Amino acid sequence: MTGGPVPGKRITIRDVAKSAGVSYQTVSRALNDKGEIDTTTKQRVLDTAKRLGYRPSRFARGLVRQDSTSVGLVIPNLLNPYFTEVAAGALEAARRRDWHVVVYDTADDDAQELSTLGMLGSQVDAVVGYFGQPDDVIDRYTGGMPVVQIGREVVGSRFGQIRVDGEDGVRAAVAHLADSGRRHIGMLDHDHHGKASVRYTWYRESMAERGLPTYAGVAAQSIEGGQRAMAAMLGEHPELDAILTYNDVIAIGAMFQARLLGRRVPAEFAVIGFDGLVIGSMVEPPLSSVRIDTREVGAIAIGQVGQLLAGSKPDIATVKGTLLLRGSA
Amino acid sequence: MTGGPVPGKRITIRDVAKSAGVSYQTVSRALNDKGEIDTTTKQRVLDTAKRLGYRPSRFARGLVRQDSTSVGLVIPNLLNPYFTEVAAGALEAARRRDWHVVVYDTADDDAQELSTLGMLGSQVDAVVGYFGQPDDVIDRYTGGMPVVQIGREVVGSRFGQIRVDGEDGVRAAVAHLADSGRRHIGMLDHDHHGKASVRYTWYRESMAERGLPTYAGVAAQSIEGGQRAMAAMLGEHPELDAILTYNDVIAIGAMFQARLLGRRVPAEFAVIGFDGLVIGSMVEPPLSSVRIDTREVGAIAIGQVGQLLAGSKPDIATVKGTLLLRGSA
DNA sequence: ATCGGTCACGTGACCGGTCACGTCTGGTGA
DNA sequence: TCACCAGACGTGACCGGTCACGTGACCGAT
Incomplete structure (x- = not known):
């Protein structure tokens, strides 16, 4: 009756199986709403799963069925609308290719940036963003993953690059x-x-x-x-x-x-x-x-990711800034 | 000399091993900078890995070494500053617990929301966000993962909830x-x-x-x-x-x-x-x-995630709105 | 009575890595 | 010369799931 998740150990599908008196395959069937399972068995499995506090491992699940490409977008500060506009542009471009975009905020902090890049390696297939760290550090932390840098002046790395030329x-x-x-x-x-x-x-x-x-x-x-x-x-x-x-x-x-x-x-x-x-x-x-055409920046970034994933190194893209007179000058 | 990634098949650590004439364990050693490996061997492995365009599987890697908790934050629209303020609050609170937050934009689109929720299952340990779908649909797509809903009026689900009481x-x-x-x-x-x-x-x-x-x-x-x-x-x-x-x-x-x-x-x-x-x-x-105290909303959301991950169902939180007179009224 | 088919479920392999341990090699001291 | 040891590398198991297939029970049809 107590049940509840045990702190130390992770509850696996096999624990649920043992506790419910079935094989782990049957548990998988119950969990994924597949057919070929008795309604009562399914309910019993579901109940014990809930009682044990079972939660599927995102990694094990992803290992088998390969999901669609997902791109990490690393920005220094979500509260600066410039970055969210770029992000919106990237989101839109990614959507057209049926890719997913996950946004990471590094709070303009070097340590956070590294920590983020580290975890990124096990979360996405490519990275786009504004980085503060030198190229070789980023290279180490991303471990061969395609990377597109925006607004960086240093040229000639293995990364994709977008220059903002104002x-x-x-x-x-x-x-x-x-x-x-x-x-x-x-x-x-x-x-x-x-x-x-x-x-x-x-x-x-x-x-x-x-x-x-x-x-x-x-x-x-x-x-x-x-x-x-x-x-x-x-x-x-x-x-x-x-x-x-x-x-x-x-x-x-x-x-x-x-x-x-x-x-x-x-x-x-x-x-x-x-x-x-x-x-x-x-x-x-x-x-x-x-x-700056933020939408275009986002779109180009996604485009470069596409090229990098396909194995070719894209040329450095340049987005030009144009004077926009509205009223304050 | 051509090398380049092959389109159809994924390059695994074993492909690299075979091509370099070593065991896959040695490749792993080379890649992860572990000791017990000859410098020249390591270099050779690294070279063939690069030549083959090898990239480690984020899932396989995550399967073995369990990373820190990461929370998915689902918002309808990055361009609305309200959501980015909430996101910033959540980011800050998560940072204090050494958690990671990934932000997803659903573009206010139901299909996108479902698709996002689906992939979320294999990306994060918990979800916080603004959802348009009914609870049972979200329940199905998140498959037992802790979920915190913000600003939803429907009460009494298995989710964490934050009510915005204006x-x-x-x-x-x-x-x-x-x-x-x-x-x-x-x-x-x-x-x-x-x-x-x-x-x-x-x-x-x-x-x-x-x-x-x-x-x-x-x-x-x-x-x-x-x-x-x-x-x-x-x-x-x-x-x-x-x-x-x-x-x-x-x-x-x-x-x-x-x-x-x-x-x-x-x-x-x-x-x-x-x-x-x-x-x-x-x-x-x-x-x-x-x-509305957006920072507090974000912080509470992360707090509720903590409770859900610990196995207890948090009470519904309420954030009150207060009249702020500035000049337009 | 035998056969074939369906249903419900279990078994084995596999996804792509990492880790603990075993093995082989060469060099050293007694 | 031989035992010992350390370094370099390979082998097996395992992480936690999913999928293809195999198996047994049960059913109606021949």
Whole structure:
């Protein structure tokens, strides 16, 4: 009557069989609703299975009947809509091939990333994602599995790669700002690992071409992060009349903070983000941004997985960013 | 020299062994960096493995060494920030227990949901999520696995359950609107399966208590959906001076549309959403809402999984919604 | 009475790995 | 020279299921 699962040992199909007085095949039949089994026997088996707290092993089950391909999508932060938009794009593309996608959040944490990659090996057939670790580490942890990296600048690994090329977009953004009379254009980069992003490089080069001074700051990739960084930057450089940001999330926070500090946007202060998120059009004023086609990024990633699984190494794909003017600049 | 993976058959560890002229145990040693193997042999094995395109079976590997618990989180739509906030809460709680969480998006599609649940059985140890299917169907597809349902009104199944109780919050919202002189308060419900949500019931009862007329509309759960529904509703009932919505995403679209149609918010037209999303504070004006503690929902869900895995059935948990006034009402 | 067919169930093999142990080889000390 | 030992590798069992097939009981038909 007590029953209940025993802590130490796993309950197998054979335990159920023994307890119910049948062979394990009969248990399997009862569990999987196959025919060729007496109704009363089936019920008895089902009852003892429940009483014993039996749960089938996902591995043993998967070992026999091979499921469809499943792709792991590793993203640093579910709360950043950019990643969920990419994920949605990948989901959609995978759906067309009848693949499954499982999403993993690494919380922007290196240890989590490794732990995730480790378990990934026994969960999916291929991995797509944004990784912080160097290639060789990822290689070790994924153990030969197809891997597609998004937005990584390092080239020439065995992985599939998608480059996000926002150079023209950033140049256009700077041009737009300068042409509308802005002279003190800053940039809020990410604060990741303490090294500047390529986006910052694009900004600096564009500014240099025009002989404009640069103002650099870094922000945590959240709305609050953008707010704090904007407050600090405006405190230090009140003369600023425009800001570019590493991404839209930071931009939204920055714009919000700038308005809190009395700057009228876009009249006195212009904001241009990066990503072109949908929610950018809902803030006030609607956020201008260097837009990336997130859906396409996701779709390309899935496409590269297909090529890798088929055994060929795909070319590096490039997705270009384009300036999207909405209202904040 | 050609090598390459053969399409039809899976390459096993024994294929590699045969091709390298060793036993499969030696291959296993080489692959797993175990000792007791000659360096040159190891290299030779590694080379042939790569040449053959060998990839270890995730199932066979998992069968032997049992990995840590992993929980599947099934959500209808990654693009709705409410779900990603809940997911983030669950991720955080799972992280504390050293569990893994994999996120599945069902695209609000019944077939996808079933297909996902089916594969889930061989991927995770427990499932948490928002399901559209009736309990018995879910029961069949999950095959005895612990399941925690969020936001389902049907009670009394074998699953863990989390109820989102926004009744007081909705009542407070209606009270607030009525007290500030609104008389024509409508509600935009979801359009799912054609049946009204409990949130709508709460609205209707609150309105009835005050003897106010009700105005009902339905919206797809997206910003555009909210826009369209709001446009339709204002077309039909221009006298409306306030709107409640099924969730914040709809509310943001609705508010945006109301302003496009010339309504000043909150002066002439009040909007109150449901969820209390972070991005609600970034729109103009900041969105008032019946706030749900998404982080807590995620954490409770993981807690219930723990209880179910331990063999006990948790009580139904209830998370209350509270009125959060920000600016749109 | 014998045969064939169906039903309910059991037996063996297998999926693709890992682990414990056994075996073989070569080198070393007595 | 021989026993001993350690390193390198192979053999068998096993993980927990599913599937193809075999077996025995029971039934009606010939």
